[in-house]
Amino acid sequence: xxxxxxxxxxxxxxxxxxxxxxxxxxxxxxxxxxxxxxxxxxxxxxxxxxxxxxxxxxxxxxxxxxxxxxxxxxxxxxxxxxxxxxxxxxxxxxxxxxxxxxxxxxxxxxxxxxxxxxxxxxxxxxxxxxxxxxxxxxxxxxxxxxxxxxxxxxxxxxxxxxxxxxxxxxxxxxxxxxxxxxxxxxxxxxxxxxxxxxxxxxxxxxxxxxxxxxxxxxxxxxxxxxxxxxxxxxxxxxxxxxxxxxxxxxxxxxxxxxxxxxxxxxxxxxxxxxxxx
Amino acid sequence: xxxxxxxxxxxxxxxxxxxxxxxxxxxxxxxxxxxxxxxxxxxxxxxxxxxxxxxxxxxxxxxxxxxxxxxxxxxxxxxxxxxxxxxxxxxxxxxxxxxxxxxxxxxxxxxxxxxxxxxxxxxxxxxxxxxxxxxxxxxxxxxxxxxxxxxxxxxxxxxxxxxxxxxxxxxxxxxxxxxxxxxxxxxxxxxxxxxxxxxxxxxxxxxxxxxxxxxxxxxxxxxxxxxxxxxxxxxxxxxxxxxxxxxxxxxxxxxxxxxxxxxx
Amino acid sequence: xxxxxxxxxxxxxxxxxxxxxxxxxxxxxxxxxxxxxxxxxxxxxxxxxxxxxxxxxxxxxxxxxxxxxxxxxxxxxxxxxxxxxxxxxxxxxxxxxxxxxxxxxxxxxxxxxxxxxxxxxxxxxxxxxxxxxxxxxxxxxxxxxxxxxxxxxxxxxxxxxxxxxxxxxxxxxxxxxxxxxxxxxxxxxxxxxxxxxxxxxxxxxxxxxxxxxxxxxxxxxxxxxxxxxxxxxxxxxxxxxxxxxxxxxxxxxxxxxxxxxxx
Numbered sequence: 001x002x003x004x005x006x007x008x009x010x011x012x013x014x015x016x017x018x019x020x021x022x023x024x025x026x027x028x029x030x031x032x033x034x035x036x037x038x039x040x041x042x043x044x045x046x047x048x049x050x051x052x053x054x055x056x057x058x059x060x061x062x063x064x065x066x067x068x069x070x071x072x073x074x075x076x077x078x079x080x081x082x083x084x085x086x087x088x089x090x091x092x093x094x095x096x097x098x099x100x101x102x103x104x105x106x107x108x109x110x111x112x113x114x115x116x117x118x119x120x121x122x123x124x125x126x127x128x129x130x131x132x133x134x135x136x137x138x139x140x141x142x143x144x145x146x147x148x149x150x151x152x153x154x155x156x157x158x159x160x161x162x163x164x165x166x167x168x169x170x171x172x173x174x175x176x177x178x179x180x181x182x183x184x185x186x187x188x189x190x191x192x193x194x195x196x197x198x199x200x201x202x203x204x205x206x207x208x209x210x211x212x213x214x215x216x217x218x219x220x221x222x223x224x225x226x227x228x229x230x231x232x233x234x235x236x237x238x239x240x241x242x243x244x245x246x247x248x249x250x251x252x253x254x255x256x257x258x259x260x261x262x263x264x265x266x267x268x269x270x271x272x273x274x275x276x277x
Numbered sequence: 278x279x280x281x282x283x284x285x286x287x288x289x290x291x292x293x294x295x296x297x298x299x300x301x302x303x304x305x306x307x308x309x310x311x312x313x314x315x316x317x318x319x320x321x322x323x324x325x326x327x328x329x330x331x332x333x334x335x336x337x338x339x340x341x342x343x344x345x346x347x348x349x350x351x352x353x354x355x356x357x358x359x360x361x362x363x364x365x366x367x368x369x370x371x372x373x374x375x376x377x378x379x380x381x382x383x384x385x386x387x388x389x390x391x392x393x394x395x396x397x398x399x400x401x402x403x404x405x406x407x408x409x410x411x412x413x414x415x416x417x418x419x420x421x422x423x424x425x426x427x428x429x430x431x432x433x434x435x436x437x438x439x440x441x442x443x444x445x446x447x448x449x450x451x452x453x454x455x456x457x458x459x460x461x462x463x464x465x466x467x468x469x470x471x472x473x474x475x476x477x478x479x480x481x482x483x484x485x486x487x488x489x490x491x492x493x494x495x496x497x498x499x500x501x502x503x504x505x506x507x508x509x510x511x512x513x514x515x516x517x518x519x520x521x522x523x524x525x526x527x528x529x530x531x532x533x534x535x536x537x538x539x540x541x
Numbered sequence: 542x543x544x545x546x547x548x549x550x551x552x553x554x555x556x557x558x559x560x561x562x563x564x565x566x567x568x569x570x571x572x573x574x575x576x577x578x579x580x581x582x583x584x585x586x587x588x589x590x591x592x593x594x595x596x597x598x599x600x601x602x603x604x605x606x607x608x609x610x611x612x613x614x615x616x617x618x619x620x621x622x623x624x625x626x627x628x629x630x631x632x633x634x635x636x637x638x639x640x641x642x643x644x645x646x647x648x649x650x651x652x653x654x655x656x657x658x659x660x661x662x663x664x665x666x667x668x669x670x671x672x673x674x675x676x677x678x679x680x681x682x683x684x685x686x687x688x689x690x691x692x693x694x695x696x697x698x699x700x701x702x703x704x705x706x707x708x709x710x711x712x713x714x715x716x717x718x719x720x721x722x723x724x725x726x727x728x729x730x731x732x733x734x735x736x737x738x739x740x741x742x743x744x745x746x747x748x749x750x751x752x753x754x755x756x757x758x759x760x761x762x763x764x765x766x767x768x769x770x771x772x773x774x775x776x777x778x779x780x781x782x783x784x785x786x787x788x789x790x791x792x793x794x795x796x797x798x799x800x801x802x803x804x
Contacts, residue, residue, distance in 0.1 A: 025641070025644040025645055026644060026645070026647065026648035027648075029645045029646075029648060029649060030648055030649070030652075033649065050667075051667065051668060052664075108549060108550050108555075109550065109554075109558060112550060112554065112555045112557075112558035112559055112562070113558045113559070113561060113562040114562055115559060115562070116559045116560075116562055116563045117562055117563060117566045120563075120781075122781075123781040123782070123784045123785040123788065124777050124778075124780060124781040124784070125739075125742060125743035125746050125780065125781075125784060126743070127659070127743055127746045127747040127750065128746050128758075128761070128776075128777050128780045128781075129777070130750060131750070131761040131762055131764065131765035131773050132765070132770070132773050132774070132777065134765055135583065135765045135768065135770060135773060136583060210657060211657040211658070211659065214657045214659055214660055215657070215659040215747045215750075218659060218660075218662060218747075218751055219750050219751060219762075226660075229660060229662070229663045230663070232663060233662070233663035233666050233667060236667065238664075238667065241663040241664055241667070244660070244663065245656055245660050245661070245663070245664075248655075248656055248657055248660045249652065249653070249655040249656040249660075250655075252655040252656070252657065253655045256655075330705075330709060331708075332705055332708075349708075350705065350708040350709045350711075351708075351709065351711050352709065352710055352711040354709070355709060356705070356706065356709045358702045358705070358706060360700075360702050361702075362700075362702035362703050362705065362706035363706075364703065364706075364707075364720075364721065364724070365724075366724040366725075366727075366801070367724075375707070375710050375712065375720075376710035376711060379710055379711040379712050379713065379716065380711060423706075423710070427710070
C-alpha cells in the first residue's frame with residue numbers, strides 16, 4: 001500500500017494521462033495554431049492586416065459589434081434576426097415537407113403524381129432562387145423565408161419518403177391485421193418507424209436553412225449576420241469579417257446540437273441513423 | 278518451416294479488468310507438424326492463431342516462431358481467413374501475387390510461382406477472374422494459394438472451411454490433406470468441427486472454455502499410421518473406421534464436458 | 542384503404558399520373574399568369590420562359606449568351622470541385638489510416654466545417670477581388686468537406702480481415718493506402734463526390750450572385766435588376782439542368798463502380 005503523497009501523485013498522473021490522446025492532441029493543435037496566428041499577425045507582421053486580422057483586431061471588432069453596434073445593429077439583434085428567420089423558415093419547410101414525403105412514400109399514386117414536378121424543382125440549387133425571390137418579394141424577410149423554404153423542403157421530403165419506403169412490409173401488415181385506422185397508423189406506426197430517416201432529413205434541412213439564410217442575407221438584407229459580413233467586406237474590415245464568420249459557424253453548430261438533443265430525447269432506446277451528409 | 282511455441286501465454290482483452298481470453302496456454306508445435314485446435318465457441322482458439330499471426334500481443338508469456346518472439350504480421354506466417362479476405366478489386370492472379378510483389382520478387386519468378394500455386398489449387402483458367410465471380414470454395418482456394426505462394430514457415434488457418442457448404446467442405450478437406458502430403462509445413466488449424474480436426478491433423482489440442490487453456494492433446498498421427506488411414510482415398514471411408522470413430526467420440530465427450538460447464 | 546407502400550403501379554399508370562401531375566402544375570402556372578392574377582411581368586407563362594430560354598442561346602444578355610455564361614460557370618466549378626477532391630480525398634484516406642493525423646486535423650476541420658461556404662465570400666472578395674480565386678475558394682469550401690469525410694469513413698471502416706491479410710502479406714503502409722484503402726473506399730468516395738459536386742455547384746451559384754462579372758449567377762442578378770423574370774427563370778432552368786447532368790454523370794459512375802465489384 002503506497003504512502004499518501006505518492007498515491008495522490010499517482011492518481012493525478014493517472015487522471016492527466018487518462019484524458020484521451022485525441023483530446024490532448026486536438027487541444028495542442030488548436031493552441032499551436034492560435035499561437036501561430038498571434039505571432040504571424042502581430043510581432044512578425046507576416047500577414048498584412050488588410051488581408052487577415054490579428055487576434056487583437058478580432059477582439060476590437062467583437063467589442064464594437066457587441067456593444068456599440070455595426071451595420072445598423074448590435075450583435076445580439078443581428079443574431080436574433082437571423083435565428084428568427086431560420087427557425088421560422090425551417091419550421092414551415094419541415095411542416096410541409098415531412099407530411100408530403102410521408103404521403104409520397106405511402107401512396108404510389110401520390111408519388112407518381114408529384115414526382116415529375118418535384119424532380120423538376122429539385123436540381124435547382126436553393127441559392128438560385130434568391131434573385132427570383134428578391135424580384136417577387138423584395139429584400140425583406142419574406143424573400144428570405146421563401147428561399148429557406150425551398151432549401152429545407154427538399155431534404156425533408158426525400159428523407160421522409162425514404163423513411164416510409166424502408167419500413168418492412170410486415171410491420172404495416174401487422175398493424176392492418178389489428179384493424180388500425182388510418183390516422184393511428186400514420187401517427188403510431190409510420191412516423192415512429194420512419195423517425196430515424198425523418199430526423200436525418202431534418203438535420204439536412206436545418207443545415208440548408210442556415211446556409212441559405214446567410215447567403216440570402218449576403219446578397220441583400222438590412223439585418224442579420226450576412227449583412228454584417230457584407231458591410232465588413234465593403235468597409236475592408238477583416239476583424240469584423242472574422243467575427244461574422246465565427247458567429248455563422250458557432251450558430252450553425254449550435255442549431256445542429258439543439259436538433260440532436262431533441263432527436264435523442266424523442267427516440268428513446270432507438271438507434272438513430274447517424275449519417276454525415 | 279518452423280516450430281511454434283506458446284509459453285505461459287495469457288491474453289486479456291480490454292485492460293486489466295477485462296475479459297480473460299486465455300488463462301495460461303502452453304503448447305509446442307514441432308517443425309512440420311499439423312496441429313488442429315478445437316474448443317467450445319468463445320474459448321479463445323482464434324485468439325491463439327491471431328497471437329501467432331501477430332495481430333494481437335500476449336498480455337503475459339510469449340509466443341515464438343522458430344525461437345524468435347512474434348513481433349507483428351508478416352508473410353512468414355501466412356494466414357487463411359474464414360472470410361477469405363480476398364481483395365474484391367483485384368483479379369485472382371493479382372490477389373495471389375501481392376505477397377510476392379511486397380517481397381520484391383522479380384516479374385519472371387513471380388509469374389512462375391503464382392502459376393504453380395494456381396496449378397496446385399486447381400484454379401487454372403481463372404487467373405483473370407474477380408473474387409465475386411467465384412464460388413465460396415474457389416475463393417478459399419485462392420486464399421490458400423495466396424498463402425502457399427509465399428512459401429511460409431508457418432501456415433495459420435482460422436476455420437477456413439467454416440463458411441463453405443458441406444460438400445465443398447469435404448472436397449476442400451481432401452485437397453488440404455493431399456496438399457499437406459505434397460508440401461508439408463507447420464500448420465496451426467483452428468476449427469470447431471471435430472471430424473475435420475481428426476481427419477486432417479497430426480495432433481489435436483482440446484481447449485477448455487473461457488478462460489482458455491489446453492485441456493488435452495491427442496496424438497492422431499500415430500493412430501493414423503498404425504491403422505493406415507491413408508490407404509483410403511475418400512473421407513467417408515476414413516470416417517467409417519473404428520479408430521477414427523473412437524478418437525472422434527473421445528474428443529466430442531471432452532468438448533461436451535466443457536460446453537456443459539459453460540451452460541451451467 | 543387505397544394506396545399503401547406494397548401496391549406497385551404499372552408503368553403505364555406511373556406515366557399517366559406523372560403526366561397528369563406535370564400538366565396540372567403547368568396548367569395552374571399558366572392560368573395564374575394568363576389571367577393576370579399575378580402580373581405577367583413577375584410571372585411569365587411557361588411558354589414565355591421557354592421561348593426566352595431559346596432566345597438566350599443566340600442573343601447575348603449581360604455580356605454573353607446563355608451557353609457562354611454557363612461555360613464560364615462550369616469552368617469555375619470544375620476548378621473548385623477538382624481541387625476539393627484532389628486535396629480532400631488523399632487527406633481523408635491518410636486521416637483514416639494514421640490515427641495521429643486524424644487527431645490533429647479533426648478539431649480544426651470540425652471547427653471550419655460549420656462555416657457555410659458562402660460565408661467565405663467576404664474574405665474571398667478581400668483576397669482575390671473579382672479574380673477567379675474568389676469563387677474557387679468558395680466552391681472549395683463547399684466541395685472539400687464531403688470528400689474528406691467520405692474518404693475518411695471509407696478508409697476507417699475497411700473490413701478488418703482485408704487489412705490483416707494485407708499486413709500478413711507484408712504490405713508496406715504506402716501500398717496499403719493505395720492498393721487496399723483506396724479501392725475499398727471507392728464506393729464511399731464516389732458517394733462523397735456526388736454530395737461534393739452538389740454543394741460545389743450550389744456554392745458556385747452563390748458566389749456568382751455576389752462576386753462575379755460573368756456566369757449564370759451574375760446573369761441572374763442582372764436579370765433581376767432589370768426585372769426580366771423570364772430571363773431569371775431561364776437561367777434557373779439552365780442551372781438546374783447542368784446540376785442534374787453532373788449528378789447523373791456521377792450517379793452512373795457510382796453504378797459502374799458497384800458493378801465492378803468494389804465492396
